[in-house]
Amino acid sequence: MPGNAVATVFPGVTQTDRRAFMASLIDRLGPSCLEKGPRLEADPGYGKPTAWARGFHRSDDISKTTGATAGLEHHPDKHTCAGFGFNFANTDLALDGLPQSGEVEAFSLGAYARRDGRLIFVDGAIAATYASIDSKRHFGGGTAKGDTEATGAGIIAGIGLVLHAESFVLEPRIGLDYDYNRQDGFTERGAGAANLRISGDDHDALRCNIGMRLHTLLDLPSGAGLMPEFSAAWAHELIEPSVTLRERPVAANNSSFLVRGEKPPQEFLLIGVGLSYHPDGSDEIFVRYDGAWAKHDIHGDAISAGAKLRW
Secondary structure (H helix, E strand, O other): OOOOHHHHOHHHHHHHHHHHHHHHHHHHOOOOOOOOOHHHHHOOOOOOOEEEEEEEEEEOOOEEEEEEEEEEEEEEEOOEEEEEEEEEEEEEEEOOOOOEEEEEEEEEEEEEEEEEOOOEEEEEEEEEEEEEEEEEEEEOOEEEEEEEEEEEEEEEEEEEEOEEEOOEEEEEEEEEEEEEEEEOOEEOEOOHHHOEEEOOEEEEEEEEEEEEEEEEOEEOOOOOEEEEEEEEEEEEEOOOOOOEEEEEEOOOOOOOEEEEOOOOOOEEEEEEEEEEEEOOOOOEEEEEEEEEEEOOOEEEEEEEEEEEEEO
16 A cells, blocks of 8 residues: 555645745846836836736646736835735646545735845745645545645745846845745545545755846837846755655554655756836736756746736
8 A cells, every 4th residue: 555645745735835926926026026217217106006916837747736826015115125915826736656646725925025225135025825635545445535734834035136237137146945834634534444544744944045137128119118037046955855744544543654755856946037018117017937947857837927007
């Protein structure tokens, strides 16, 4: 009996959802959040709220995630941007080689801020998540189903430089991410004596990253602007990210076994490419691709698109 191996994947799914949400908030703090130039000076948005929203789709070797994010941000002055956002993500996953699958619905609330100095900027984001989880384990005698919940919180903080070279802006950045995830234990149902009781999991993660973002603003004849951007980063997990759960058949109270999840990679290369259209100093339509690559042909892709509007 392989046990409920899919349960060892759920903590990583909810953690990935939260990290991706916070990363999207940090993206809000990039060039589009603190755009400077003649168009913005002619129509400054200081003190006026801005609403934004995006839809996204992520996929990797075992899962597909679709969701949406919406938020509000505020610019008290041309050096400061702050806001908050709400995120929903639905993930379907299936394990290669095992007749096991699951679904995770995650709801996250987060806040973000950035402050620019003459040469240095600091940024950060926090988020908290509630997730509902369903699992299915198929075998010759039937299907065992289970459901549980997970909660967690994370924080991202970074510091970087703002370097100008004619119309290009280069922003090298170093950051640290911390994440905590709690998954409740649960008991399967629907398979009689073959049902399993699965323990809960408390999981900490700490990751450092160093990278850069490059962007430029192209003025269009209509007076609008087009902003291409490119980002690249290296990320390293400082805490062992694998998960181990204790499981036991409901009919054998004194017998249990450990199910160890696959060891996730500890180093990633992160690449992002984006393009945004700016009809004025603050409104925006954007599209972005983000990719993650690790050893052993492990990779993930994400596409997002959205808009922001000031009133």
